[in-house]
Amino acid sequence: MNTNRDFAAIILAAGKGTRMKSDLHKVLHPIAGHPMLLHLLDSFAELDLKRTVVVVGDKREQLDAALADRGVTTALQEPQLGTAHAALQARAALEGFSGHILVCFGDCPMVRADTVRRLIAALDEGAKVAVLGFRPADPLAYGRIIADSDGTVAKMVEYKDANDEERACDLCNSGLIVAHSDDMWPLLDAVGNDNAQGEYYLPDVATGAIARGDTVKVIETDADEVAGINSRAELAVAEAQWQALKREEAMAGGASLKAPETVFFSWDTELGRDVTVEPNVVFGPGVSVADGATIRAFSHLEGASVGEGCSVGPYARLRPGAVMEKDSKVGNFVEMKKATLGEGAKANHLTYLGDAEVGAGANIGAGTITCNYDGYFKYKTVIGERAFIGSNSALIAPVRIGADAIVAAGSAVSRDVGDGDLRVVRGDQVVKPGWADRFHDAMKKKKAAEKEKKG
Structure with a gap:
């Protein structure tokens, strides 16, 4: 030319x-x-x-x-x-x-x-x-x-x-x-x-x-x-054609697709070398995946940055603004939105991290939720380095959890936790010996009386 x-x-x-x-x-x-x-x-x-x-x-x-x-x-x-x-x-x-x-x-x-x-x-x-x-x-x-x-x-x-x-x-x-x-x-x-x-x-x-x-x-x-596109059917054919080309391009660039035909890319998806993508993964717009990361099966990523050596899923959802730093991990049924997971930090399962900043090496227990929305405004949760958040905890933003702090399982935390502190937020555990047995006996007698009355 x-x-x-x-x-x-x-x-x-x-x-x-x-x-x-x-x-x-x-x-x-x-x-x-x-x-x-x-x-x-x-x-x-x-x-x-x-x-x-x-x-x-x-x-x-x-x-x-x-x-x-x-x-x-x-x-x-x-x-x-x-x-x-x-x-x-x-x-x-x-x-x-x-x-x-x-x-x-x-x-x-x-x-x-x-x-x-x-x-x-x-x-x-x-x-x-x-x-x-x-x-x-x-x-x-x-x-x-x-x-x-x-x-x-x-x-x-x-x-x-x-x-x-x-x-x-x-x-x-x-x-x-x-x-x-x-x-x-x-x-x-x-x-x-x-x-x-x-x-x-x-x-x-x-x-x-x-x-x-x-x-x-x-x-x-x-x-x-x-090929011109004049119908929905022709649009689907073009989509399939584009996806096939993108899969070939990804593998030629050093990514491993375990079941290529089940992986769907967006027009701007970026994959590094030695990335592994398992079956049934969907990349929405704005996703970059750095070298050596693994995207496990049935995960959905959009507007997310996945760092070197990270692991995502299976069954994870990364929404816009999700940032995973080097060697961090999210496991099954974890959702991130406008949140950063620091280097080496983990949220292994059943967790929602929204409007959050998680420090390096922190461990987020199963069932943890960052409660970021009050129906009108969004608020931020900050979790310090090496903090441990126990399972089934609710972090009610805005709230800050200090470095090396521990939040006990089942806690609903609405106030800041200092560095190295333990926070336990639970109601007192009450034990009433024999109460359940007496309850069951009373209910069974009542049910029997009702049945006799109707008969």
Whole structure:
């Protein structure tokens, strides 16, 4: 790719997406927790785009909101008269721009930056227009690309306008097209709507270039990369495809996935080397896992940082703001939210740590709860280094437990505990010898009398 030439992208996202049957714009439906349109923009970020224009129509306000901090311009297509007409709506936003222009679709989130570079390279080698083709297992109703063995395009035709011989061709049009601005705008202007649908088709940019004697080249890629998403079923297929790629990437990076097909990643999940992930683990957005950590089965992590050598789960839940420092551990049925577990600290089972700070080496007993909410406000619990919290304790925030302190099992602590202190907060244990036996005898006699009375 010639880096001396500026590059811009027009992303078409004006369609209604009726097959999704959703109040959410089609291109904002998430894959791995990230809107498909933003996947595409993230990929294009590698290309050093000078300008990006998203052509919008239906539910424009949703797209404007999603793109507010992306440095992207939107252009309205109204009415919607076809894909070439849509691309023309970006002209005002690209006024004064001179360089290569890519036109693509917002519902094709898997397009890679390297593929776009290959299209640009075709222009640098002399083509006036470059298009992206693919060979699906079933060509269905895709538009066809009729090309020579060297990739020179002789004709592009929509399926509805193709004859039987052209439909027999398995090289299909993805819709991605690149040309220099000096060529793109005149070719778009020349597109007509004399076709079966009466629409202005984007592929006719290539057809127009061929008609005037220009060279048009097709670059081929895998069908999975350019699969469009128009329905919930196709969204699920794309999610599965993305997850499969991410699993391969994680294992190639040094992580061990015990049952890869059962592990689900978010778009921004980060795993270090020698991380072990057991079956049925879900990573939500914003999770990083450092080297040597173990995520045990059936755990759910979101917005969490897991330090080196840590152990999570099984059946643990780390919510946003959870931070586990080196060699700390949470076990089964432990939940953390906006809480830090210090180096080597442990909460082995049945514990809730919310709005809490736990010092290094502390031990949190089973059934411990940090009571952080009074129905109106959240409060913080601070537990010092090497403190021991006995089982079934309630720490009623705001409260501070000192270093090396012990909270006896079954305590409800509402006042600070000093360093090295023992705090026991329980009612007196009362024993009444023989009381239970007398109670049972009385109840049995009463029950028998009731039964005799009814009989």
